[in-house]
Amino acid sequence: QVQLAESGGGLVQAGGSLRLSCAASGRTDRPYAMAWFRQDPGKEREFVAGITWSSTSTLYVESVKGRFTISRDSAENTVFLQMNNLKPEDTAVYYCAADPALYSRVVVTTDSYDYWGQGTQVTVSS
Secondary structure, three states: OEEEEEEOOEEEEOOOOEEEEEEEEEOOOOOOEEEEEEEOOOOOOEEEEEEOOOOOOEEEOHHHOOOEEEEEEHHHOEEEEEEOOOOHHHOEEEEEEEEOOOOOOOOOOHHHOOEEOOOEEEEEEO
């Protein structure tokens, strides 16, 4: 089992930046693919960005390409989501997720991810 804890959310004006962190604890002696999802009330959880277990590949939803960057610090068991040029439509609860399957590509569906954090709110004002 692995536990995930997100931090770094908050309120920011449009055009601003935030850096989300996801710290993993528990069974961190094996690799995981990691991803960020987001969810608005009444909507389905949406894939935002992901990184493979080997960190050799990343993937982004089209709406955040060029603005968001996912990265990981394996030594610290932490994954980051750097979010620049934020827009009001980026407002959502952001969740970190871990997938123990060792795929060579990023998976974008929620059912592949076994472990989830509690979420952190990101609000972008216009």
